[in-house]
Amino acid sequence: MFETALTSSDLLFLAQGAGMTLIVTAIAVILGTILGVVFGIFRFQVGPWWAAPVTFVLDIFRSIPLLIQLVLVNAFLGMVLRISLSGFTVACMVLTLYTSAYCAEIVRGAVEAVPNTTRRAARSLGLTWRQDMSYIVLPLATRVALPSWIGLALGVMKDSALVYIVQVTELLKSTQILITRLQEPLFLLLICGAFYFIISFPIARFGGYLEKRWSND
């Protein structure tokens, strides 16, 4: 029953796919968070009317399937602008923007959750806007944002399974390639699923723990 044609080089191939998943996720989450913080604070700072264009564009990333975003950006860069970029670059660009769209929403919500009175008190004590932001808003908003942000990062890791469409061989794609060759779908899919689960589950649990712990006080 447990005979398999899986060789060690196949496992290495899977590990490479897993590495690709993690790299793409890391780049997208790091850059996307930086962009998302900028967009989120911008949206909070200038008010809903002036931020409307930014809100609209970010909303698009949350309203159309990631697959279509990838295909569109790839087609736009490759066919229209005729810039030849690697699939990896395109995948990272799209996933970064995708992450930033969600992150901006989280950041805006978190900054809004800091009571106005607290911020006014800080300003009347003579703190500048920057000091207020870094010593008052940042610590308070982080408590609100971090659990959702962890959820977002894990979401991006799971969604990164879609970058196969721009010829990036990440974990799920490499699994599929092996399935085509070895014809053992269940076994290979279980390995692949287990990998996602092992990374995602403990972090999700930690996020849930933080949420519970920080929501009391």
Next chain:
Amino acid sequence: MFSYTFQWKQAFARLPVMLEGAVVTIEIALLSMLIGIALAVLLTGFRLSGNRVLSGIAATWVEIARNTPALFQIYMAHFGLGSFGLHLSPYTSLLLGITFNNAGYLAENFRGALKAIPDTQTRAARSLGMTPVRAFGHVVLPQMLRIAFLPMTNQMVWAILMTSLGITVGMNTDLYGVTQDLNALTFRTFELFALAAVIFYLITKTVQIGARLVAARLFRY
């Protein structure tokens, strides 16, 4: 700079076919939501039941649904079940995968919503002579659905976006599949997918605005 000529006419000529695909997309999303809500209520019941086996099943379902990619779940429904000799059509496996995902996420939402409903209400209903099932169905469930309404709307949007994953199991009647097929015919990748993106955007916006209107009507008090 642009050596590329946009051929929007070719894309618009295919609009009727794409709209037919959009109908299939909405159909799958709606079905998966309805079955998903029913399953999620069942899973929530399992968790509350106090029975170890049942709550174990519910917890496993929820954790797998939430901690693996949706694409993986659809693969599992198609190729995974296929190795048990259960060969599903792309439509069924896509529906199954999305429903599994929906049920898991919704069950977690429902659990959060349940925490907001005081235990005393169940006890009051029980002392009025209601059976546990009736107390849950008439007292707790309506409030739970109300609190979970916004997360449910988000899940509906997710379900619509997830239908695009059907292409990986050979689905070619939904909006994404139709667009992909047209792309193979015409090679107007950018125009066709831009049009598909607009349709997707309009569908999700309609769902969000519609949900807001329904919420305003349902939750007046």
